[in-house]
Amino acid sequence: MKASQFFISTLKEAPADAEVVSHKLMTRAGLIKKLGAGIYNYMPMGLRVIRKVEAIVREEMNRAGAVELTMPVVQPAELWQETGRFEKMGPELLRIQDRHGRDFVVQPTSEEVITDIARQELRSYKQLPKNFYQIQTKFRDERRPRFGLMRGREFTMKDAYSFDRDPSAAKASYQVMAQAYRRIFDRFGLTYRAVAADSGAIGGDLSEEFQVIAATGEDAIVYCPQSDYAANMEKAEALAPAGPRGTAVQALTKTATPGKSTCADVAELLGVPLSTTVKSLVLATDETNEAGEIVKTQVWLLLLRGDHDMNEIKVAKVPGLEGFRFATLGEIDEHFGCKPGYLGPIGLKKPLKIVADREVALMADWICGANEPDFHTTGVNWGRDLPEPDAVADLRNVVAGDRSPDGQGELAIERGIEVGHVFYLGTKYSRAMNATFLDENGKPQPLEMGCYGIGITRLPAAAIEQNHDERGIIWPDAIAPFTVVVCPVGMDRSDAVKATAESLYTDLLAAGVDVILDDRGERPGAMFADWELIGVPHRVTIGDKSLKDGMVEYQHRRDAAATKVAVADILAHVKGRMAV
Structure with a gap:
């Protein structure tokens, strides 16, 4: 190619709305041009990068035995209603109607359509395993699209879906894809980590994210430098402290803490480590009837060490806390008789369920709110001053220096950008849509599924976040324009x-x-x-x-x-x- 025949359009300054490096440099280098909020033209220079990403992905997917097809961007709502996602997915799912008033969606993903294909075409165990993939436009109606291609509304994704006869075969297909992804990201020439992940709303059991390492990444990646352990923050387990609970030494004392409503302020006032304080988080779960009316509400008190943060994904997995919400001020007053900032488990007005983090369950002589403004209670001990908690669970985000769950060392944390994800879905979609095959005995069985995605247009932005300097972009050879x-x-x-x-x-x-x-x-x-x-x-x-x-x-x-x-x-x- 000669430059005089190509289209080169560089800018000296980035647009005012460009916040991150990749957005600034992709715009200045003439790779993308904004059309609307979260919607971009891929200019010739940028399209060359995208096509190279697609080519590597396509080669490795074909090598792994996947078969390419293409599914429509606009899909009938009936399929999404079968799985319940038409109602559940929320405003990110763009819903439209045709001239006849029939409902459609602009696809953010294609589990429903591929499952519809499978239930029509994969009728016998002899046709399994099968893996279909596409490289196709997606649309998610982000409330606040930002960061250029990092969090746009329209984007290109490679999504693949495997179909198997039983869980063991499905997990074998999952491993084939997980290894294919490693080959793909190795070929891109980027520094990345494959980390254990929570499956989230899409469902499933086995799950790994592929994260490009970048200081500007939105995700926290937890890993052990002494081993192969790696997980995202949502998934990383915080082990219980070693050893038994400490012995009570201090007397239970109501201590004045005027104007000090945070654990950090209380620790500073009392001259004690923040780790000796306990924060109280009040949640609620609602039980509804068939009409969707709330018939019963359970209030919960979660206790975490003052220097730790709650992990909402972990909390939602505590039995009874599925679908939790934060309690209202009225509910807090009803149970504690006090405003937030001075809450604690002693002297409650009304009983509730108490769940303690693993760390808190083994603490002695700790500090918490006294359920009275400007006062905290010091010298709190389980058994002596209050009953054992109703439940003990891992409720918190890990921090650097925690013990690695595999016992091989201490955890470290770095930032990453998610560019790929592999899931084992099981029968979540096949059962909802009655996608079955006939086994050797002629009996119908639900198809076991896996789902595998790569953000084609997000990946160049992630590559730039990892590879740039004050002069501009530094592309790896494999995906350079x-x-x-x-x-x-x-x-x-x-x-x-x-x-x-x-x-x-x-x-x-x-x-x-x-x-x-x-x-x-x-x-x-x-x-x-x-x-x-x-x-x-x-x-x-x-x-x-x-x-x-x-x-x-x-x-x-x-x-x-x-x-x-x-x-x-x-x-x-x-x-x-x-x-x-």
Whole structure:
């Protein structure tokens, strides 16, 4: 490709609404152009990156035995009503009607449609296993789209769905996909982690996220440097403290803490570690009748150490706390007779269920609210001052330094951007939609399913968050819009420069290298600034002065300075650097 035939549109400044590095650089480099909130045109330079991502994904999916198809972006609501997701999915699901008043959705994912295909086509155990995938446009009506392609409304995703006869076969299919994903992300040339994850609203059991490591990532990744343990924050288990509960030493005392309503303020006032305080979180669960009316409400008190944060995913898995909400001020007053900030489990006005975090269950002489403004209770001990909790569970986010659940060391935390996810779904969708096959005995059995997604258009943004500097993007070779750029200086004034540039360009093309020749006649500074912003990893500069010595200049995008290379050796040199 020659630059004069291509479309290059760089900007000196990022748009005012660009918050993160990838959004700024993708816009400035001319990869994307905003059309509406969370909706972008993929410009020619950006589309080249996306097509390379798609090609790697497609090659590895085909290699793993998956079969490509395409499902419609607009789908009949009836399928989504079968699974209940038409009502449950909420406002992120874009619902539309046609001219006849029939309901449709703009797909955010395609479990319903693929299950409909499977129940019509996969009728016998002899047809299993089967894995279908697509690379298709998705739409999620984000309340506040932001960060460019990181959290847009319209995006491209690869979603795959496996169908098997039983759980063991389904889990084997899951492992095939998990390994295919590792090959895919290895080929992208990015630093990533595969982490154990919670399946969330999509359902299922086995689940892994593929996270590109980046300081600007939205997700916290928990891992053990001494082992292979890795999980996202929602999934990472906080182990119970080693050893028995401490012995009570202090007397139970009502202590004045005027104006100190947070654990941190109380600890500072009393001159004690924050870890000796306990925070009270009040939740509620509602029981409803068939008409959806609340017939019974249960109020719960969760107790966590003052320096720990509640993990809502873990809390929702505590028996009885499914679908919890935070209690209202009225419910809090009814049970505690006090406003938040001074709540505690001693001296309740009305009984409730108490769930203690594993850490709190083994604490002695701890501090909590006294259920009276401006007072806290010190020297609190289980058994002596209040009954044992109704339940003990892992309720908190882990912190760096916690023991690793595999016993191999201490946990560390880094930031990541989720770009892929694999799930074992089981029969969640097949049972809801009566998708069955006939086994060897001619009996119908529900299909076992897996689901596997990769954010095709999110991945370039994640790659940029991980690979950039003050000058612009630094693409890995595999997904760069062009792998090599040839920059002739003054080719319109020098026959030697022009001939050498075109000869090298031809040789690189013949060698199968994705190369662009910048024949626009730009000044060297402007030309170099464009390609550093765009992030092409390999640059060859050809100028009259160097050519007189039989040399050209090579510079990798990460190199601090250019290296002089003989004209006769430059092709081999570039190919050698590409192999690194």
